[in-house]
Amino acid sequence: MTEDEDLLLAVLNSAPVVGGTRTEQLAGAPGRALARRFDGTGSPDELEHLRGVRDALQDLVRGHDTTSTLNALLDGAALVPEATPTGLEWTLTTPPDRRLAVRVALAWSRVEQEAPGRLRACANAECNLFLVDHSRPGTAKWCSMAVCGNRIKSRTYAGRKRTTPPRKPA
Numbered sequence: 406m407t408e409d410e411d412l413l414l415a416v417l418n419s420a421p422v423v424g425g426t427r428t429e430q431l432a433g434a435p436g437r438a439l440a441r442r443f444d445g446t447g448s449p450d451e452l453e454h455l456r457g458v459r460d461a462l463q464d465l466v467r468g469h470d471t472t473s474t475l476n477a478l479l480d481g482a483a484l485v486p487e488a489t490p491t492g493l494e495w496t497l498t499t500p501p502d503r504r505l506a507v508r509v510a511l512a513w514s515r516v517e518q519e520a521p522g523r524l525r526a527c528a529n530a531e532c533n534l535f536l537v538d539h540s541r542p543g544t545a546k547w548c549s550m551a552v553c554g555n556r557i558k559s560r561t562y563a564g565r566k567r568t569t570p571p572r573k574p575a
């Protein structure tokens with residue numbers, strides 16, 4: 406997993422469904438810990454921007470156009486080049502509280518460029534986790550085969566057993 410992907414998935418997957426309820430991990434002590442793991446400060450404003458970019462990207466991945474929300478977040482951000490003997494170095498400048506959220510947007514953009522279409526929401530509609538599919542055929546559907554994959558498969562199997570005559574698989 407690349408650093409970009411690590412940051413992107415940590416933020417996208419910070420509102421998991423536990424016991425049927427969406428939980429919030431980008432708040433309080435867990436939120437501060439997550440932000441600091443990626444060199445953030447964990448300040449309340451920073452966490453608010455992180456929740457904003459997360460919700461916008463979750464909706465975007467699910468097919469809703471949230472680019473205006475993202476553009477508002479990106480307003481005032483810039484990548485500034487500086488020549489070094491081996492090439493240009495790019496420094497991100499942003500308002501301090503939005504720095505980490507802008508980095509999440511940059512990470513999302515790089516993942517989309519490097520692996521187009523491979524970032525997706527878990528196919529379990531009751532799950533709020535996301536994955537980057539690295540499988541060769543590109544058919545991964547679940548955040549985790551162990552959790553969502555098996556749960557849905559056993560449910561489908563139980564459903565089929567109840568149905569008479571058995572339905573043809575779709």
Ligand SMILES: [Zn+2]
Nearest residue numbers: 527532548553
């Ligand atoms: Zn899942």
